[in-house]
Amino acid sequence: MAGGSAIRGSRVGSGPMGEVERGEAAPRVWVSYWCANSHEVRPSFARDGEIQIPESWDCPRCGLPAGLDKDNPPAPPRNEPYKTHLAYVKERRSTEDGDALLDEALAALRERRGG
Structure with missing residues (x-):
């Protein structure tokens, strides 16, 4: 029989991490970006005084740049x-x-x- 742990499967610091321990989350704003392959990416940004939303974002599915305009996404980079x-x-x-x-x-x- 192994060690004398009173509660199996637990460790120091484990347990639910709710808003009580962490504090309240900052208000968020979700922005949609579209790549040339029509993938949608929705990163969230903190909604504080000045929101600086980038013009482009890298698509995690295909790696192409994604833009804010769904009908006119950025062109894929040209590889030399x-x-x-x-x-x-x-x-x-x-x-x-x-x-x-x-x-x-x-x-x-x-x-x-x-x-």
Whole structure:
């Protein structure tokens, strides 16, 4: 037989936590946000002197941004594909510039090798 606990399944600090122990909850206001997938998110904010409600909220179901206008939700963010180093070089230089640089580098290499 295990330990001598008079009340099984209880621990220090357990028990109902009602408004008596915590105090009264602040008045709340619920705001609806909609994402591009038509999911509704309803976070609550404390209704104090100045309510600062954000323009957008992240949807917990799909991760897209959600806005206050149900008929016109924010567009999903555009993901840029991964670019290689060569892709970035091609953005900065034309093919003609690349050919000229290659010819210059080959000429310098041939001069060093003595050929």
